[in-house]
Amino acid sequence: MKEYNVAILGATGAVGQEFLKLIEERNFPFKELRLLASKRSAGKIIPFMGKDYVVEEATHDSFNGIDIALFAGGAASKEFAPSAVKAGAVVIDNSSAFRMDPEVPLVVPEVNPEAIQTHHGIIANPNCSTIIMVMALKPLYDLSRIKRIVVSTYQAVSGGGKEAMAELEEQVKDLAAGREVTAKILPSASLPKHYQIAFNLIPQIDVFKENLYTKEELKMIDETKKIMGDSSMRITATTVRVPVYRSHAESVNVEFEEEVDLSEARKALSSFPGVILHDNPEEQEYPMPLFTSGKNDVEVGRLRKDYSVDHALNFWVCGDQIRKGAALNALQIAEYMIQNDMFH
Numbered sequence: 001m002k003e004y005n006v007a008i009l010g011a012t013g014a015v016g017q018e019f020l021k022l023i024e025e026r027n028f029p030f031k032e033l034r035l036l037a038s039k040r041s042a043g044k045i046i047p048f049m050g051k052d053y054v055v056e057e058a059t060h061d062s063f064n065g066i067d068i069a070l071f072a073g074g075a076a077s078k079e080f081a082p083s084a085v086k087a088g089a090v091v092i093d094n095s096s097a098f099r100m101d102p103e104v105p106l107v108v109p110e111v112n113p114e115a116i117q118t119h120h121g122i123i124a125n126p127n128c129s130t131i132i133m134v135m136a137l138k139p140l141y142d143l144s145r146i147k148r149i150v151v152s153t154y155q156a157v158s159g160g161g162k163e164a165m166a167e168l169e170e171q172v173k174d175l176a177a178g179r180e181v182t183a184k185i186l187p188s189a190s191l192p193k194h195y196q197i198a199f200n201l202i203p204q205i206d207v208f209k210e211n212l213y214t215k216e217e218l219k220m221i222d223e224t225k226k227i228m229g230d231s232s233m234r235i236t237a238t239t240v241r242v243p244v245y246r247s248h249a250e251s252v253n254v255e256f257e258e259e260v261d262l263s264e265a266r267k268a269l270s271s272f273p274g275v276i277l278h279d280n281p282e283e284q285e286y287p288m289p290l291f292t293s294g295k296n297d298v299e300v301g302r303l304r305k306d307y308s309v310d311h312a313l314n315f316w317v318c319g320d321q322i323r324k325g326a327a328l329n330a331l332q333i334a335e336y337m338i339q340n341d342m343f344h
């Protein structure tokens, strides 16, 4: 089998570390592996598959000879993507920098793999909440066009990175020990105010825009339309941070153009790759973030009719934010390209 030279930009973060786990787990065919990060992390040793890798500081020359550049996300994406493309690499980028660029495909391989073909060097990985939602929407959309979506998210702290995960853990320990709690990261490190996440919910993910939506909410709306190839779908979203480590959950209400039979919907979801229908109310069985964490599949449950309006369903979906919401989806894009001989 052909092997590829792979670079990971942001190798020391939560998504970067998950890339490594998945490369090993999935036997990803790599020849050379270059671990890149900011100056702050350069020099760190990362043991991986029996070898010690030294993290290098990312520079514009870091991508020479690289076939696949996996970008974990953040501000570095915008800075380094052009040099990586110039060096001949295909960039699979986790940040929002290029997602809405009409020249850049925005891809969930189970949903719109055909978009990959149109790439010019950069392929964007959608926002985690978007990926998890569209995994459940696509099999339903194939039964009947979706007119309108109302979604509320319950997002794990992993979406805020390693520091936000550490903050939740620390706050829980502090509270249990009767110590005072400090909040420095959530809802967003760059903002002036921070709130306790332990035993709390924060109805703000990312910054507010002029229309009073947060950036996270607008990402879900815009990205879903682009991935599903339907700009006339009406979507509204409320995104909330919850004290959960690494699986996002979403309550989704979907209004279809035509009547969708519940058993047809169940069949479509069950047979869709990457989705598990976990829905057995009689046995009190439904997806929960505790049990989807560390898993590759997205789980759907609580599927039922919305009797308040014609042709509508409600469901609940859970998925690991760092896996399918980020690193796994990106790696699946690379795997699809390998399988279809798309690297030159």
Ligand code: 3JN
Pocket (backbone or CB within 6 Å): 073, 074, 094, 095, 096, 097, 126, 127, 128, 155, 156, 158, 159, 160, 205, 219
């Ligand atoms: O908070 C979450 O649960 C998801 C966070 C995503 C995120 C955080 C900072 C910057 C993104 C993203 O992937 O949309 C970005 C960004 O790239 O804009």
